[in-house]
Amino acid sequence: xxxxxxxxxxxxxxxxxxxSLNCTYSDRGxxxxxxxxxxxxKSPELIMFIYSNGDKEDGRFTAQLNKASQYVSLLIRDxxxxxxxxxxxxxTGAGRRALTFGSGTRLQVQP
Amino acid sequence: xxxxxxxxxxKITKRGQNVTFRCDPISEHNRLYxxxxxxxxGPEFLTYFQNEAQLEKSRLLSDxxxxxxxxxxxxxxxxxxxxxxxxxxxxxxxxQGSPVEETQYFGPGTRLLVx
Numbered sequence: 001x002x003x004x005x006x007x008x009x010x011x012x013x014x015x016x017x018x019x020s021l022n023c024t025y026s027d028r029g030x031x032x033x034x035x036x037x038x039x040x041x042k043s044p045e046l047i048m049f050i051y052s053n054g055d056k057e058d059g060r061f062t063a064q065l066n067k068a069s070q071y072v073s074l075l076i077r078d079x080x081x082x083x084x085x086x087x088x089x090x091x092t093g094a095g096r097r098a099l100t101f102g103s104g105t106r107l108q109v110q111p
Numbered sequence: 112x113x114x115x116x117x118x119x120x121x122k123i124t125k126r127g128q129n130v131t132f133r134c135d136p137i138s139e140h141n142r143l144y145x146x147x148x149x150x151x152x153g154p155e156f157l158t159y160f161q162n163e164a165q166l167e168k169s170r171l172l173s174d175x176x177x178x179x180x181x182x183x184x185x186x187x188x189x190x191x192x193x194x195x196x197x198x199x200x201x202x203x204x205x206x207q208g209s210p211v212e213e214t215q216y217f218g219p220g221t222r223l224l225v226x
Binding site: 043099 | 142144153154156169202206214215219220
């Protein structure tokens with residue numbers, strides 16, 4: 001079992017819809033959870049982080065964390081074609097600072 | 112530009128040659144990380160520094176890899192006797208803050224191709 005799992009996609013949504021990206025992790029001691037966006041050929045760009053159970057909103061983005069279920073998600077409201085990218089979920093383990101990444105979910109927003 | 116910078120952006124080398132990459136972190140950040148990313152995968156952690164001290168190394172970091180951060184500012188990653196399997200994007204990230212709230216910001220990466 002991988003430490004951080006994501007569906008590779010592609011996830012295809014129409015412009016203006018809500019995109020829902022999911023991530024599960026295996027280490028119950030994981031402390032902080034991150035979503036990065038990566039365009040093809042570019043480096044990861046931080047979108048949001050969350051470390052408490054519940055929801056955290058930033059503009060069109062909402063991160064949701066459920067530590068009991070070891071599940072973190074990212075909702076993108078009013079999806080735009082420019083949101084088309086690979087979304088990487090990353091976690092930090094207990095007492096560790098290094099990020100452990102999933103393989104990413106490719107999102108396609110259809111105009 | 113006050114973000115993380117990396118040099119070179121691209122490197123093509125022949126198998127068996129040595130290569131060195133440089134990373135300049137965001138100026139006020141005291142932690143610096145190196146990751147490696149291959150096609151279709153997420154970045155994999157290699158090593159990290161807090162100031163000039165190298166605090167953690169992944170088992171992915173074979174003895175052909177060495178990293179330094181001599182004055183707690185920029186860092187170098189050297190790969191000796193490169194192999195075709197070393198072809199990847201090498202990413203540097205920097206950060207500051209408490210363990211829970213720390214966020215890492217990535218540089219543009221160095222893309223290595225070993226022929």
